[in-house]
Amino acid sequence: MCPQESRGGGGLSRRGLFTAAGAGGIGLAAGAAGAFAAGRERSSPVNDVVPLYGAHQAGITTEAQDHMHTAAFDLTASTRQSVISLLRDWTEAAEAMTAGRDVGATGASGGAYDAPPEDTGEAQDLHAAHLTITFGFGRTLFEKDGEDRYGVRSRLPAALIDLPLFSGDALEPNRTGGDLMVQACADDPQVAVHAVRNLSRIAFGRARVRWSQLGFGRTASTSTGQVTPRNLFGFKDGTANIMAQDRDLLDKHVWVGGSPAAEAWLDGGTYAVMRRIRMHVETWDRTTLREQELVVGRTKRKGAPLSGGDEFTAPDFSLPGRNGPLIDAGSHLALAHPDHNGGVHMLRRGYNYADGTDDLGRFDAGQFFVAYLVDPRSHYVPMQSAMAKNDLMAEYLRHTGSGLFAVPPGIQAGEYIGQPLFS
Numbered sequence: 001m002c003p004q005e006s007r008g009g010g011g012l013s014r015r016g017l018f019t020a021a022g023a024g025g026i027g028l029a030a031g032a033a034g035a036f037a038a039g040r041e042r043s044s045p046v047n048d049v050v051p052l053y054g055a056h057q058a059g060i061t062t063e064a065q066d067h068m069h070t071a072a073f074d075l076t077a078s079t080r081q082s083v084i085s086l087l088r089d090w091t092e093a094a095e096a097m098t099a100g101r102d103v104g105a106t107g108a109s110g111g112a113y114d115a116p117p118e119d120t121g122e123a124q125d126l127h128a129a130h131l132t133i134t135f136g137f138g139r140t141l142f143e144k145d146g147e148d149r150y151g152v153r154s155r156l157p158a159a160l161i162d163l164p165l166f167s168g169d170a171l172e173p174n175r176t177g178g179d180l181m182v183q184a185c186a187d188d189p190q191v192a193v194h195a196v197r198n199l200s201r202i203a204f205g206r207a208r209v210r211w212s213q214l215g216f217g218r219t220a221s222t223s224t225g226q227v228t229p230r231n232l233f234g235f236k237d238g239t240a241n242i243m244a245q246d247r248d249l250l251d252k253h254v255w256v257g258g259s260p261a262a263e264a265w266l267d268g269g270t271y272a273v274m275r276r277i278r279m280h281v282e283t284w285d286r287t288t289l290r291e292q293e294l295v296v297g298r299t300k301r302k303g304a305p306l307s308g309g310d311e312f313t314a315p316d317f318s319l320p321g322r323n324g325p326l327i328d329a330g331s332h333l334a335l336a337h338p339d340h341n342g343g344v345h346m347l348r349r350g351y352n353y354a355d356g357t358d359d360l361g362r363f364d365a366g367q368f369f370v371a372y373l374v375d376p377r378s379h380y381v382p383m384q385s386a387m388a389k390n391d392l393m394a395e396y397l398r399h400t401g402s403g404l405f406a407v408p409p410g411i412q413a414g415e416y417i418g419q420p421l422f423s
């Protein structure tokens, strides 16, 4: 695991910064001073800062936190310079918030009495909570209605396609697309919401929120140190995920590299596929345990493949049962497995969501599916096409929102997110 991506990777809480600064840490002293100006004193020292800087953006291989708030934005900026200034301002704010500080020099309550505060304030007294903020660029940033709005059309990556409409999709326009994407993940929901809200406030006059989604209860592990969580069908989800420790799989299936010159700005980055998938939990809850396990291809209790063993045993798709293979060829496991998808893997990092009820009293609940992968044309579209047609799980699912974003590489101090694209 890259140190810069590890959870709490050497980061310090604001109280920790004071201590280290007192011990002679010059760089840290500057951070502590900033924190003090922003007025975020906290009660106890904790080590819950995930550094913003690194080769890759944080929030991808970082151990999946418990909560998520994601938003997509439509740009209203009329110039390229205005987009750059927004990205600069967002980077500065992200650096402060992920370090557990308020936004701006005066923060939530240290500024002029007759001016709006620089920070909205709801994260005062809260820890950094492993906050990560991951940024992405939608296809419409590069080209919209045939127009090269910000002079970056020539740098549009070939893989940043318009995703095709899949069988059974019921996409809602106001939950789909977007020029920019911001994914905030944290172990405290209020910290994640605070981050997106402040970025939205900063964007005023340059970009406005197109859609946003709250998520809870991660539906994947991204580190071998994490316990596999459960989704709203009650099954373990994320067992066979790419983990932060799988360096070779990450290099092959997640990180973009060796791009042609026009796309080289994305090297070290990745693509984020986001799908808001409603799960018909009422129907699922009236389905027998036998049927549920048949659909998933794994046991509900342990998450073991139906061919036997424990959670991490490799599935055997040819092992026969009384009426055909023990793992049904139409099961989600069979359709998603690399053996049936040309060997592709993806890093899943989704969250459960529950957004109230519809007019029939049914829960609008499901999974906000997020996957990071090297190329959606090879690593997502074929699998989703097959699932939409043949996955036994499909009858319990409805895709209501969608987004595909190019996620630029990480940055160093002094740079802004996506800088190579505009250089």
Ligand SMILES: C=CC1=C(C)c2cc3[nH]c(cc4nc(cc5[nH]c(cc1n2)c(C)c5CCC(=O)O)C(CCC(=O)O)=C4C)c(C)c3C=C
Pocket (backbone or CB within 6 Å): 231, 233, 235, 236, 237, 238, 239, 240, 241, 275, 277, 279, 296, 298, 332, 333, 336, 337, 338, 346, 366, 367, 369, 380, 383, 384, 387, 397
């Ligand atoms: C196109 C990609 C995928 C979508 C969309 C998707 C939706 C989805 N998945 C579950 C539940 C489970 N998925 C599991 C495994 C799994 N799913 C995908 C891909 C998509 N899932 C992959 C690549 C894999 C791993 C396959 C493998 O290598 O074995 C599992 C099993 C446990 C696990 O390994 O994670 C469950 C359970 C839901 C509920 C859902 C939509 C709401």
Ligand SMILES: [Fe+2]
Pocket (backbone or CB within 6 Å): 332, 336
């Ligand atoms: Fe899945």
